[in-house]
Amino acid sequence: SQTIHQWPATLVQPVGSPLSLECTVEGTSNPNLYWYRQAAGRGLQLLFYSVGIGQISSEVPQNLSASRPQDRQFILSSKKLLLSDSGFYLCAWSPTGPIYNEQFFGPGTRLTVL
Amino acid sequence: AQKVTQAQTEISVVEKEDVTLDCVYETRDTTYYLFWYKQPPSGELVFLIRRNSFDEQNEISGRYSWNFQKSTSSFNFTITASQVVESAVYLCALSDYGNKLVFGAGTILRVKS
Numbered sequence: 001s002q003t004i005h006q007w008p009a010t011l012v013q014p015v016g017s018p019l020s021l022e023c024t025v026e027g028t029s030n031p032n033l034y035w036y037r038q039a040a041g042r043g044l045q046l047l048f049y050s051v052g053i054g055q056i057s058s059e060v061p062q063n064l065s066a067s068r069p070q071d072r073q074f075i076l077s078s079k080k081l082l083l084s085d086s087g088f089y090l091c092a093w094s095p096t097g098p099i100y101n102e103q104f105f106g107p108g109t110r111l112t113v114l
Numbered sequence: 115a116q117k118v119t120q121a122q123t124e125i126s127v128v129e130k131e132d133v134t135l136d137c138v139y140e141t142r143d144t145t146y147y148l149f150w151y152k153q154p155p156s157g158e159l160v161f162l163i164r165r166n167s168f169d170e171q172n173e174i175s176g177r178y179s180w181n182f183q184k185s186t187s188s189f190n191f192t193i194t195a196s197q198v199v200e201s202a203v204y205l206c207a208l209s210d211y212g213n214k215l216v217f218g219a220g221t222i223l224r225v226k227s
Contacts, residue, residue, distance in 0.1 A: 042219065043205065043217045043218055043219040043220055044159075044205070044215075044217040046214055046215070046216075049214070059214070088157055090157075090158075090159065092159075102149060102161050102164045103161070103215060104161060105151075105158055105159035105160075105161075106158065107156070107157065107158045108157040108158060110157070
């Protein structure tokens with residue numbers, strides 16, 4: 001069966017510090033991968049998605065970036081965090097092939113920028 | 115552009131009551147998919163259901179049922195005989211282009227004993 005991992009689970013970082021969140025998927029090949037952010041009291045916002053290694057699409061211009069160095073690894077990064085980057089970050093995957101497949105989410109990382 | 119509206123910010127019910135969560139969507143496409151996810155306090159989203167735009171049959175799974183009506187662009191979710199453990203945020207989502215899901219703001223469901 002497929003599983004998705006995210007770490008760390010929680011993170012407290014000062015403004016201006018770098019960020020690296022990691023997501024890995026097991027039990028599937030060539031998945032579509034996604035990064036979402038959920039700010040307090042708001043819905044999920046798609047940040048990035050990837051249909052293959054090295055292929056990243058950005059949905060919202062901001063100081064975050066994403067990379068996919070391996071088939072089942074998706075990394076969210078920032079060189080300098082802002083207060084507005086605080087939120088709950090969720091990684092998700094969907095099977096390759098037909099679009100409109102349901103997405104399966106990881107446990108999330110709760111980021112607080114102080 | 116696609117949009118999902120969950121007008122009910124928060125609903126409180128007493129255990130064993132029935133509750134309906136509303137979801138209204140907007141899209142220009144004729145082919146689209148609708149989803150419901152549950153987000154318990156732990157934060158992880160749990161997939162509940164996916165329906166495509168060509169299938170308007172209502173779906174029932176145990177105490178859960180979904181009413182899809184294209185005429186009113188709605189995809190409502192009903193829990194029959196609600197339980198305390200079902201307290202969570204429920205999110206409705208729409209996908210009509212590529213792999214992107216657009217989520218509603220969510221409805222907080224509080225089931226009290």
